[in-house]
Every structure is written in C-alpha cells, then in structure tokens.
Amino acid sequence: MPTRISRDRSLPLDLFADQAVFDLELRQIWQQDWVFAGPLDAVAERGDYFPATIGSQPVIVVRDSDLVVRALANVCSHRGMPLVDAPGNAARFPCPYHAWTYTNDGQLLSVPYTTPDEVDNEAHRLESFRCEVWHALVFVSLNPDVEPIAERLKVLEPYVRPMAIDRLHHDLEGTGAEVWHANWKAVYANAVDSYSNFRVHAETIEPYSPTDAGYYLAGSAHGSVMGGESFERADHLVVALPPSFVAVIYPDAMLWQAFTPIGVDRTAVRIGLASERPTDGTSVHLPGWDAAFVDEDRAIVERLQSNARVRSRPGTLTSLERPLADFHDYLRWRLTDTAPAAPFIAAAPGERPEL
Numbered sequence: 295m296p297t298r299i300s301r302d303r304s305l306p307l308d309l310f311a312d313q314a315v316f317d318l319e320l321r322q323i324w325q326q327d328w329v330f331a332g333p334l335d336a337v338a339e340r341g342d343y344f345p346a347t348i349g350s351q352p353v354i355v356v357r358d359s360d361l362v363v364r365a366l367a368n369v370c371s372h373r374g375m376p377l378v379d380a381p382g383n384a385a386r387f388p389c390p391y392h393a394w395t396y397t398n399d400g401q402l403l404s405v406p407y408t409t410p411d412e413v414d415n416e417a418h419r420l421e422s423f424r425c426e427v428w429h430a431l432v433f434v435s436l437n438p439d440v441e442p443i444a445e446r447l448k449v450l451e452p453y454v455r456p457m458a459i460d461r462l463h464h465d466l467e468g469t470g471a472e473v474w475h476a477n478w479k480a481v482y483a484n485a486v487d488s489y490s491n492f493r494v495h496a497e498t499i500e501p502y503s504p505t506d507a508g509y510y511l512a513g514s515a516h517g518s519v520m521g522g523e524s525f526e527r528a529d530h531l532v533v534a535l536p537p538s539f540v541a542v543i544y545p546d547a548m549l550w551q552a553f554t555p556i557g558v559d560r561t562a563v564r565i566g567l568a569s570e571r572p573t574d575g576t577s578v579h580l581p582g583w584d585a586a587f588v589d590e591d592r593a594i595v596e597r598l599q600s601n602a603r604v605r606s607r608p609g610t611l612t613s614l615e616r617p618l619a620d621f622h623d624y625l626r627w628r629l630t631d632t633a634p635a636a637p638f639i640a641a642a643p644g645e646r647p648e649l
Contacts, residue, residue: 299626301619303608310477311602316558319478323537323628324349326437328446330539330552331355333464333566334430336381337363341398344381347554347562348434353423354378355432358399359385365425365434366400371418381466387420396420430460431539446516447535452643453511453519454533457543462568469566474592476599478537478555479625481563484595485540485551486532486617488522494594498587503530510616511641515623515634518616521646534617536624546570559599563592 298306309315331346332355343356345368352368354377368376370389377387377396386403388395395404400420405413424435426443433443444451474481484490492505507523513534520532524544531543541550547569554562565588611619627634640647 297626297630299622299629300608301622301626302611304611304618305479305483305622305625306608307598307602307604307606310480310599311558313558316477316555318629320349320555323625324555325351326435326440327537327628328426328433328435328440328443328535329537329554330535331365331425331432331434332552333466333568334363334427334432335464335568336466337432339383341383341385342381343378343384343398345376345378346434348423348436349555351423351436352376353434354387354420355425355434356398359397360399362399363425363427363432364399365423366396367421367423369421370394371402371420372405394418429454430462449512449514449637449639450517450519450533450535453531454543456643457531457545459541459543459548459568461570462548463571464566464568469564470588471562471564472592473556474561474563474595475559476561476592476595477559477602478553478561479621480595480598481553481561482534482537482540483618483621484591484598485553486518486520486534486621487615488520488532489612489614490594494590495587498590501525505614508532508614509640509647511643511647512637512639513617513620514637515620515627516637518620520617532617534621536621537628559602 329348332344336344337355337357340357340359340361343354346353346355354366354368356366357363368378370377372389372392372394375389375391377389385398386395393406394402397403400422402415402418424438424440426433428443428447488505488508491500503522503524509521511519511521513519518534522530524530528545533543534540538553541548550566552564556562623634626632
C-alpha cells in the first residue's frame with residue numbers, strides 16, 4: 295500500500311486509517327529514523343532529564359554526571375517499570391517498584407535484598423540509544439546505524455545557520471501538549487501546509503503572513519525549508535524535518551511543533567516557543583500565537599480524519615505544496631526503500647526564488 299504514495303498527488307485517505315500501514319510506519323520510520331525529543335534547554339544542567347517517547351519506546355533524555363547528553367531506556371531492566379514520569383534533576387534513577395537504582399549514565403548501581411553475585415549489574419544496565427544535538431535541538435534514534443543528524447540535514451544547514459537559533463531560550467513551562475484525533479501523517483502534512491492559511495487561518499495567520507507571500511527554498515526527502523513574509527518583522531523560515539518536527543523561525547524567535555504517533559488515529563502534539571531574552575521584561579510576540587490557530591489546525595485535521603475511510607481519488611498537489619511532495623518522497627524512501635532523489639534548490643541562502 296505505501297507504493298501508492300506519489301509525489302504529485304495527495305495521500306490516499308485510507309492510509310490515515312490502515313492499522314497495517316501504521317504498524318509498518320512504527321517499524322520502518324519511528325523505530326529507525328531520527329525523532330525530535332526536545333530542546334537542549336531542558337537538559338541545560340548536570341543531572342537534568344526529561345522523559346520522551348521515540349515511536350513507542352519510552353526514553354529518558356539526561357545530561358549525565360559527565361555533562362554528556364544521553365538517551366536511556368525509561369524501562370527498569372528488572373520488571374520493565376517506567377523509571378520517571380516528568381522532567382527533573384537527579385544523579386540516580388531508583389525504580390518505583392523494587393528500588394533497583396541506576397546512575398544517570400545508565401549503570402545499575404544497587405539492587406536491594408540480594409546477595410553480591412545474584413544479579414549481574416553490567417548485564418542489567420539501561421539500554422542506551424543514539425542521541426545527537428542539532429542547533430540546540432535534541433534528536434534520538436533507536437537505530438544504531440542511522441546516519442549522523444548533521445549529515446542528514448546538511449542541505450538545510452546553510453539556510454538555518456544564519457538564523458542562529460542556538461542562542462534562543464525555550465519556554466519550558468509554556469510548552470503545550472495534547473492529543474489530536476488524527477493520523478500523524480495528516481498532522482505533519484498540515485504543519486507544512488501554508489496553502490491553507492487563507493482559508494483555515496483567515497483571521498489568525500493570513501493577515502500577518504499571507505498565503506501568496508510564501509516561497510519554497512530547498513528540500514528533499516530528508517527535509518524542507520521554506521520562506522515567507524511576515525508583516526511587522528523580517529522574513530521567516532519554515533523548517534520541516536520528517537517525521538517529527540516543524541518549526542517557524544523568525545530572526546528573534548522560533549515556534550515549533552513536534553509529533554508522536556500513539557495510534558492509527560491519534561497523535562500527541564507538542565507546541566513550544568523559543569525567543570531571545572527581552573531586555574525590557576516583555577515577551578516576544580509571534581503573529582497568531584495569541585490567537586486560535588492551534589485550535590484551528592486541530593479542528594481541520596480531525597475533520598480530515600473523519601473522512602479516512604471513504605472512497606476518494608488523490609488530488610493533484612499544487613506548486614504551493616512542494617514541502618508536502620517532499621514529505622511523500624520521505625514516506626516512499628522509508629517505507630519502500632526507494633532511494634531519495636537529489637535535493638532541489640530553488641534559491642541560495644539569503645535569496646528568494648525567481649517567480
């Protein structure tokens with residue numbers, strides 16, 4: 295069924311409701327590729343940690359006692375109990391069930407009420423996963439052989455680097471999370487879809503960033519970068535990193551969305567904001583951020599999901615939907631092992647494409 299995915303047409307609606315396809319995606323995408331876990335600010339200090347889910351695998355992202363950022367299985371190696379439920383700071387992770395205790399680099403430190411040789415501590419250390427940082431964003435992969443994140447995103451790097459997003463400070467307390475009743479592909483596709491702004495976000499985004507002011511810069515199955523005009527501020531970038539992360543980047547701020555599939559028709563959506571620390575005590579204002587555009591997004595993808603089991607013919611994608619075409623290439627690459635095409639460059643960094 296994934297062979298029915300075309301670069302030039304919309305996704306067949308039944309792919310949003312097919313359990314077999316969803317299971318394949320978990321295996322081939324979410325358990326094999328890089329997945330956004332959270333901002334580096336969440337593990338700024340020694341011992342800081344936060345729980346995350348990579349596909350269906352719970353992990354702990356932690357800055358250990360040696361200041362190394364790691365991704366450890368959030369699964370006690372004794373009976374499988376989750377070790378942490380919320381962000382915090384600790385040098386040790388004691389299991390809430392039988393108090394098997396691990397250091398924050400994954401070593402099993404102590405096992406109560408056992409003889410010295412009864413448990414092999416080294417054999418019971420927490421599993422560790424690939425963890426890399428790209429522009430102060432933490433990515434995790436369950437696949438030990440996945441290519442480095444910097445190599446994956448090298449085509450996008452010249453566009454992102456001048457925005458200096460590493461310097462921004464993430465609002466950890468203000469990060470929101472909710473479950474949308476829609477397939478993850480519908481949620482991701484909506485996040486890269488500026489074509490709908492004039493209709494779905496007519497009063498929230500369109501007045502500040504018009505649909506016809508957006509432009510495609512570069513991309514491939516590995517990711518896409520788009521530009522757009524923003525009234526009251528300089529042009530912004532939209533960076534899409536499948537399968538789990540889309541960000542709108544302004545010169546002084548960034549708004550991001552991250553996605554985790556939790557069922558064929560349910561997706562956990564996190565929304566975060568990063569900005570410079572204002573010198574006057576005020577917060578950075580993003581066009582539409584104080585309005586209802588997130589609720590509008592949720593309503594439209596849930597409405598689309600309600601049609602996931604009807605008969606339909608995939609429609610032609612317009613020129614404004616090139617990022618969606620890149621996403622389709624990503625799906626075909628990951629699900630059918632089709633080699634991705636060479637990146638398409640519409641304009642060099644700092645330039646706009648010719649109309």
